[in-house]
Amino acid sequence: MIGFDAVTPIIYSGLVTLLAEDASYFFFSLSSYFVIGLILYVAAEIFNYGIELQTLSDETV
16 A cells, blocks of 8 residues: 555656656655555554564463
């Protein structure tokens, strides 16, 4: 989600610049999908860290 939301406006700007005659166009914005993607990424990393801690705890017992 993060990559798609960041790359899509850049690709769109490139296509408009290529198709337009004697013009350049640059547009970049981030939507709510970027924030949702960041939240999901952080949650996934927290869960992965919890799994590592649980595995370490199981091995020591």
